[in-house]
Amino acid sequence: MERTLFEPEHRAFRDSVRTFIERYVDDQYERWERDGLVDRDLWKLAGNSGFLGVSIPSRYGGGDAADFRYNSVLVEEFAMANALSLSSGFGLHNDVVAPYLLELGTHEQKQRWLPGFCSGDLVTAIAMTEPGAGSDLKAVRTTAVRDGDDWVLNGSKTFITNGIHADLVIVVAKTDVQAGARGISLLVVERGMPGFERGRKLAKAGMHAQDTAELIFNDVRVPSHNLLGGENRGFGYLMRNLPQERLSIAVVAVASAHAALNWTLQYCRERKAFGQPIGSFQNSRFKLAEMTTEIELTQVYVDRCILELNAGTLSAVDAAKAKWWATELQKRVADTCVQLHGGYGYMDEYPISRTWRDARVHTIFGGTTEIMKEIIGRDLGF
Secondary structure, eight states: OOOOOOOHHHHHHHHHHHHHIIIIITTTHHHHHHHTSOOTHHHHHHHHTTOSOTTSOGGGTSOOOOOHHHHHHHHHHHHHTTOHHHHHHHHIIIIIIHHHHHHHOOHHHHHHHHHHHHHTSSOEEEEOOBTTBSSOGGGOOOEEEEETTEEEEEEEEEEEETTTTOSEEEEEEESSTTSGGGGEEEEEEETTOTTEEEEEEOOOSSOTTSOEEEEEEEEEEEEGGGEESSTTOHHHHHHHHHHHHHHHHHHHHHHHHHHHHHHHHHHHHHOEETTEEGGGSHHHHHHHHHHHHHHHHHHHHHHHHHHHHHHTOOOHHHHHHHHHHHHHHHHHHHHHHHHHHGGGGGSTTSHHHHHHHHHGGGGTTTSOHHHHHHHHHHHTTO
């Protein structure tokens, strides 16, 4: 079924992303996988190509396109190129951090941070998860205490995407430890602030090129003008922005599943057993038919969510549905495609091997499948 979501300008943008990937990513990605980190220069190249801050107003150097379809094109193309680590890193920057800076930033903050955000001079991250607090954000233990014109920040965060490269980190902290969720604020920590340290660059089962790290804050003095939004209002901001993050993950998941299917269709046409292509066997045909159908149906729902987001009507419940279904589909498709590849599917020389490893985390980050079902279930009145 033909997708009708995109206009000619989105298709032109997609062509430019594909050219960028061919020129700067394809030949380097295996090295980044081995190194466990993408070259920092790639961020500057992406900024120069207009891929960072697509939704940011042009007066700050952005693309002036408040249209999530552009964001979707970008992460889809990296996913289709089997570069899920870049879908995650750039997606976090554009789809997760950008709305906080745009919606909550003061005029002074926007002037200070957004030009670098768009050019790639400032890589961003958001630090929510802690060793003892993941899905339950009310349980964060990182604290910030007011001292004169500063906040003194103490605590640690883990599983932070872009953590090593990050120049600007939105930190979720308790500014009123007695108030629970109503005592959370967002503080922007900048590279070079005394007491702000990088912990381990985390080794992972997949997404090897993705920059994932621990962050440590020891008496970091954060100027009061780095408070993002209102004091003790951070939990509400987080809840408001999570639907876009979850939709971004769903977009990547469907694109990754589609890429896995395409590689497997080609393999099933070329690989022969008992004198005929393995795709001609009924089990193979049925599996391929199931995946094709589920991917196309899921794509329709995710595309509808994109339009709802653009219209400002995407609900947290609908975003949760998109996120859990698309990521579970991605995981299921990747596993089935490995099985259809047989022993070769387990070999790194075939792209499906990396896709299979990288797909697994998508049902976890941005809110686990179980949390998504809980959100949906509560909406049913239970």
